[in-house]
Amino acid sequence: LIGICFVYVVEQREQPHLRGQPTTVVQYNSWKGGGLIVVSYEACKYGVKRSMRGDEAKQVCPQIQLVQVLVARGKADLSIYRNAGSEVVSILARKGRCERASIDEVYLDLTDAAEAMLAETPLESLEKIDEEALKSHILSLNEDGSDHKGNVKEWLHRSDADHHDKLLACGALIVAELRMQVLKETEFTCSAGITHNKVGSSVQFRCLSFILHHLMEGKLSSFAYAGQTSKWKQLGGKLGSSLQIDLGVNTVGELLQFSEEKLQERYGVNTGTWLWNIARGISGEEVEGRLLPNSHGSRKTVPGPRALKKIASVEHWLNELCEELSEYLHSDLEQNKRIAHTLTLHARAFKSSDSESQKNFPSKSCPLRYGSTKIKEDALNLFQAGLCEFLGSHRIKAQGSHYNGWGITSLSVTASKIVAIPSGTCSIMKYFHGQDQSNCSSKQANDRFVAEAAPLSPSGTERYSELHTTELPIEFRD
């Protein structure tokens, strides 16, 4: 697993003066200093946690630098981090099969590259090992500070290693090379966890941040850290808590005592077997060859008390979300020649009198038509459809256009079923045209071609179509 960290994107390329400073990235800051989305290693040392608000972080570490996530269209815009991730992926993909795991993390299968390297040059005869590779942290090595690089060098050269460990050593060398290449081409530093399988690499990846600021102080061994089940991939959430609370398991070692049957009994056949295996270091998970996301989305959540009570505000936010989504779709089309086919809208409603009553609307989908104006129009229609069902199912009556304190607390638009335009299609316009012949209703035939041209026009040339507010069946009032 190879990852770049949001804070370093900002630090190294956008605001170099932050280098080496305890830094954190927050989204928004008007309420308690904003929510932290990432914390630099330096800030971790002061006890700054991601669960804190900006103000709390300042209490713990007064000199902390709070960097704000860019706000566009009234919402946090993570594009620069997503794009930074893409830059890195394109470099990593040269060396092996890549799977984009999150906005800034990638799994990279280096098996073939490592095998090839080993076949060419036996490690023992490797003359020069790059400084970068000597910075590696090897979990089986005792890191007591004595000649770290010497120890690493010895480990990498070891002739008594089995084939798998030699592959691992090659992996470390290749990753060192890649990290330098990434730095050269993008100015980003990245971290990597390298193991025999996917699950292990993510443990190591998390272990790395720990190592970088605690191990040197000798507080806990890296083995002990890596052993904590909560640090393992997929165990950072409810499943991990359940292991701890229901079975009393805190470390992977403690998980070993349970039979496969016992684990299956409690967690189901699949999860049970999966747990039994990972406790033994067995992970059959393949690195998927997926460089690009399967969906794009834009979501806005507002705190309960600020719930949207007027259809006009819902419309406003829907427009902002659709604008952002349309931008993603446009980039995807331009850069990857991919087209999304489904638009989905999710909404969540909240009743102020009862903090427990967060209810999702039925989500609604429709064919996705390109052009932000069309997307806005369709999204609003989907919202209306969801709202009608929602009001019906909750027996909320319109008492003079008043809805008893109900308001919208979350809106999201998602584009999915994203497929590559078949290669050989001579023009994108032609492709759009051809697609529509098959699945467009006849009433849209007249303006089809012009409408589909919209996403390809330079941004800023589109115009809002008039929204027919008077035709809306529902209206929220304060």
Added chain:
DNA sequence: CATTTAGATACC
């Protein structure tokens, strides 16, 4: 008053 945003997946 209050994590927010993003994305994947399993199941019907």
Added chain:
DNA sequence: GGTATCTAA
């Protein structure tokens, strides 16, 4: 297509 849930930065 739609729902619900999970994970994680």
